[in-house]
Amino acid sequence: MSLVEQAKKVAAYQAVDENFPESAKVVGIGSGSTVVYVAERIGQLKNKDSFICIPTGFQSTQLIIDNGLKLGTIEQYPDLDIAFDGADECDPELNLIKGGGACLFQEKLVALSAKKFIVVADYRKKSPKYLGIQWRKGVPIEVVPNSWVKVSQELKKLGAKSIDLRSGGSAKAGPVITDNNNFLIDADFGEIADPVKLHEQxxxxxxxxxxxxxCKMADKAYFGEEDGKVSSI
Structure with a gap:
């Protein structure tokens, strides 16, 4: 295991150990390479039969099942005690870019439903100042399929430098389809000084x-660093 991978594991374990409520009844599990270790650590808890885990997509559903955790849905349990997830980028104010894995809607629904939202990632996701510095693929935006052309026009008016309808690549002819049967647009706005305003627009x-x-959703973020250590904000 590389130093970075070790650090991701230590960061995930530390995030769970320092934040998991003893009396938790409903827990959100996100997706990403670091959250694999979050699910692993939660699966080691002695009281894992006493709480339900809510996934944010297909990968997190599998993580919950593979670690012997109880699986539930956000429809059954709309109020969560805590949620853990990864991020594509995190700024010093704990604003995030998420959606690189195409699960942004369900990730946001789960995060917003939780009393506490903890982010776990590696050092490459930590921005020194603004969003859009480390993550250069653009802001993921989920749109109703027949609106993507009009939305793209409007995004240009808002300052988007480039806009891409996310493609399924070699595995699929045509665009990526989200879990909600929508399209994804990746809009590059460069460095984002005011993510709250941009989101609202x-x-x-x-x-x-x-x-x-x-924006203003995460309570704390843990990062596995290049030297194998863990930092947090």
């Missing part, structure tokens, strides 16, 4: 389901 566009800007 994008969210008002007809056809936009949700943005990958998670």
């Amino acid at each position: 994008i969210k008002l566009l007809v056809g936009v389901v949700e943005t990958g800007l998670f």
Whole structure:
């Protein structure tokens, strides 16, 4: 295991150990390479039969099952005690870009439903100042399929430098389809000095389901560093 991978594991374990409520009844489990270790650590808890885990997508559903945890849905349990997830980028104010894995809507729903939201990632996701510095693929935006052309036009008016309808690549002819049967647009705004304002502007566009800007939602973030240590903000 590389130093970075070791650090991701230590960061995930530390995040669980320092934040998991003893009396937790409903827990959100996100997705990403670092959250694999979060699920692993939660699966080691002696009282794991006493709480339900809510996934944010297919990968997290498998993580919950593979670690012997109880699986539930957000429809059954809309109020969560805590949620753990990864991030594509995190700024010093704990604003995030998420959606690189195409699960942003369900990730935001779970995060917003939790009393406490903890982020775990590696050092490459930590921005020194603004969002858009480390993550250069653009802000993921989930849109109703027949609105993507109009939404793209409006995003350009808001300052998007480039806009891509996310493709399924070699595995699929055509665009990525989200778990909600929508399309994903990746809009590059460069460095984002005011993510709250940008999120609000994008969210008002007809056809936009949700943005990958998670503003003022995270309570704490843990990062596995290049030297194998853990940092947090």
